[in-house]
Amino acid sequence: MQSNGIKRKALAAAFPHTLPILTGFGFLGVAYGIHMSVSGFPFWYPMLMAMTIYGGSLEFVCVSMLLSSFAPLATFLMALLIQARHLFYGIAMLDKYRDLGWKRFYLIFGLVDESFSINCSAEVPMGVDRGWFYFFVTLLNQCYWVCAATIGGLLGSLITFDTMGLDFVMTAMFVVIFLEQWLKEKQHLSSLIGVIASVLCLMVFGKDSFLVPAMAVILCMLTLCRKPIEKAGDTL
Amino acid sequence: MTLAQQFITIGLCALATMLTRFVPFLLFSGKRTPRFIQYLGQALPGAIFGMLVVYCLKSVNPLVYSHGLPEGLAILVTICLHLWKRQMLLSIAGGTVCYMLLIQLVF
Numbered sequence: 001m002q003s004n005g006i007k008r009k010a011l012a013a014a015f016p017h018t019l020p021i022l023t024g025f026g027f028l029g030v031a032y033g034i035h036m037s038v039s040g041f042p043f044w045y046p047m048l049m050a051m052t053i054y055g056g057s058l059e060f061v062c063v064s065m066l067l068s069s070f071a072p073l074a075t076f077l078m079a080l081l082i083q084a085r086h087l088f089y090g091i092a093m094l095d096k097y098r099d100l101g102w103k104r105f106y107l108i109f110g111l112v113d114e115s116f117s118i119n120c121s122a123e124v125p126m127g128v129d130r131g132w133f134y135f136f137v138t139l140l141n142q143c144y145w146v147c148a149a150t151i152g153g154l155l156g157s158l159i160t161f162d163t164m165g166l167d168f169v170m171t172a173m174f175v176v177i178f179l180e181q182w183l184k185e186k187q188h189l190s191s192l193i194g195v196i197a198s199v200l201c202l203m204v205f206g207k208d209s210f211l212v213p214a215m216a217v218i219l220c221m222l223t224l225c226r227k228p229i230e231k232a233g234d235t236l
Numbered sequence: 237m238t239l240a241q242q243f244i245t246i247g248l249c250a251l252a253t254m255l256t257r258f259v260p261f262l263l264f265s266g267k268r269t270p271r272f273i274q275y276l277g278q279a280l281p282g283a284i285f286g287m288l289v290v291y292c293l294k295s296v297n298p299l300v301y302s303h304g305l306p307e308g309l310a311i312l313v314t315i316c317l318h319l320w321k322r323q324m325l326l327s328i329a330g331g332t333v334c335y336m337l338l339i340q341l342v343f
Binding site: 023024027028031048049052053054055057058059061062064065066069070072075076079080081082083084085086087088089090091094097098104108109111162163164165166168169170171172173174175176177178179180181182185188190191192193194195197198199202207210211214215218222226229230233 | 237238241242244245246247248249250251252253254255256257258259260261264265269272273275276277278279280281282283284285286287288289290291292293294295306307310311314315318319324325327328329331332335336338339340
């Protein structure tokens with residue numbers, strides 16, 4: 001009973017923190033599920049991907065990957081680079097997630113942008129178990145995402161209006177994320193490198209094979225331009 | 237793609253994701269993070285999201301009809317909406333609806 005009390009208290013403390021995520025994941029998850037559904041995949045595809053990959057940007061990109069020809073190397077490298085930012089969430093959470101026993105493994109598994117931002121910044125209230133608080137934040141967020149993606153996958157087949165162009169939701173999402181990034185950074189060199197290197201590689205290698213060269217060029221350019229970027233920017 | 241290839245694709249995405257989440261806990265516990273890794277953490281996101289925008293537009297050919305106009309206009313609407321209200325969901329929904337109307341009714 002004691003243990004149930006601790007869990008209930010932690011859940012009650014965690015839930016309000018996740019409410020903004022409920023809206024965001026609700027919208028994006030449903031959009032993602034519908035996107036998969038109108039691309040010809042049954043609802044359990046978005047459901048399964050939401051449970052296993054659990055990373056919004058990559059799941060959207062994965063739809064395009066599934067629709068083009070099989071390219072395991074490009075898929076794996078692309079996934080690594082899209083998700084590379086999680087490395088830094090991990091580094092930031094090293095201390096907070098230490099000594100939390102088995103919960104640690106689920107917390108690390110579910111370390112998406114949203115769970116990271118809550119668990120990194122929220123003050124765990126007095127008398128609430130830290131481990132269970134983090135656990136419920138992570139679990140609630142993943143539940144929102146999986147449910148929304150599944151609902152979207154089911155809704156997709158019920159849609160009667162013309163869905164042509166709905167796939168632009170992915171473009172719009174990345175435009176907004178890129179714009180947010182642009183507005184908050186003090187130097188734009190790295191963002192420009194990303195866009196220009198990709199456009200050049202697209203022109204040289206064509207749309208089916210430009211990704212791997214583009215990623216290689218981006219990594220090289222970022223390495224070469226480290227001095228000016230660090231000097232100009234808010235870097236460290 | 238065969239069913240097996242689809243599952244391998246999804247599996248690779250999941251594996252790469254888990255690598256990026258678990259590696260710091262395996263490698264950097266108790267040690268200082270290498271400076272170069274810290275630098276990449278700052279510089280990579282802008283570049284990667286720039287790349288993803290280009291990736292989304294990879295099938296647009298400016299030389300043939302409709303010359304990328306619907307995409308360009310919808311992106312412009314998305315950006316303006318976002319600069320105006322700074323509401324992520326509104327900007328995404330507005331830009332998408334705009335694009336759907338453009339390609340279904342205009343182009």
